[in-house]
Amino acid sequence: MNIAILGTGNWGTVLGKVFTTRGHRVHFGSRTPEQKQEWAAAIGPSVRVSTYQQAAAFAEIVIVATPWPDNGTVDALRAIGSLPDKILVDATNALRADYSPLRFEQANSGAEEIARLHPEARVVKAFNTVSGHTLANDGLRFGETTITGFYCGDDAQAKQVVGALVQETGLSALDAGPLKNAHHLESMGQLLIYLAFSRGLGADSGFAFLHHPAA
Template sequence: MNIGIIGTGNMGSGLGKLWAGKGHKVLFGSRDPQKANTLASSIGPNASGGTIADAAKFGEAVLLATPWAATRDAINAAGSLVGKILIDCTNPLAPDYMSLVVGHTTSGAEEIAKWATGAKVVKAFNAVFAQVLHSGNPLFGSEPATIFYCGDDAQAKGIVAGLITELDFEAIDAGPLKNARALEPLGELFVQLGYGLGMGTNIAVKVLRR
């Protein structure tokens, strides 16, 4: 397949190199075509470089791999994308990477913290199916599923981490309570995977490490 890649950064170069290695033709597009050419040369004959418009025209599928702040300009520079498969791997990150600038302004947990005056709220267990809890064995084969927890009180978080791990889950600290803005959508994703998208409830999230 011909794949256009808008952006020569880590994500674009990483996926472009991998797809070129599988025999696809990739064309990297950049505001700086010379940069795209240099990247392409480092990859080999399946890769070439050009402008953003070149990449958009070239690809049956086009990977959008831009920093969020450059995304709209890149789309404008691409020209027509009618009928193209546009693979969007961007995240609308704030400049400090610690929040999203689009679509996320609060969370249930933060509302709860306002309502429950004085409580040390810790978000946890919101992305595990109750069916897993009731199954008699939380392990998936030999693997513990991940339970993320977040909150603003370190001592409370430590206690909750203990309450997680003693149930044979892996507890992962997901930061301050406002990160419930990420954990609650994860819960919603699992609801949809389980009930709306046919995977059933015998699933759980895991952070792989190596």
């Protein structure tokens, strides 16, 4: 698939590398693409970096992996223009520079804010509960158990595509319901950051949802 990743931070870079190794074409979007040509080439031979708009136009799936402070995410979302019916994956955690959660006037989560800004796109929340270290290690293994890749959204077909992509990265993909459940996934993203970094348990970590078959 042709995948755009908006943002060139460490976490998005890992995600791009993982997709490249799975045979996808990855195109990063950046505020300053001219400064990042060498950086992109180092990730993989088919990796490109261009403006947010060019990257989004190239892709079937656009993944938002920008920081929210300094309008990073909002500016990127404005720059890409209208994306009718395109799949827009919110992989962000809507945090301030001090890691405290952002609150939105008209939405209960970052993903719902993105859906409000892009009502023409099909928004799916995914990947935000997973550390870069876990992504870089095929979803991590703990005995028989793999870290869960939770995703949610309101468009069934878009969720199916994103769920398959999540599973491909090595995570155990789990449909976590409608887009309003993004609030819960964003809470888990914040808790992961707390446990891994503030509490010092490390990024070699994550959440698994475990269940035996329903009776």
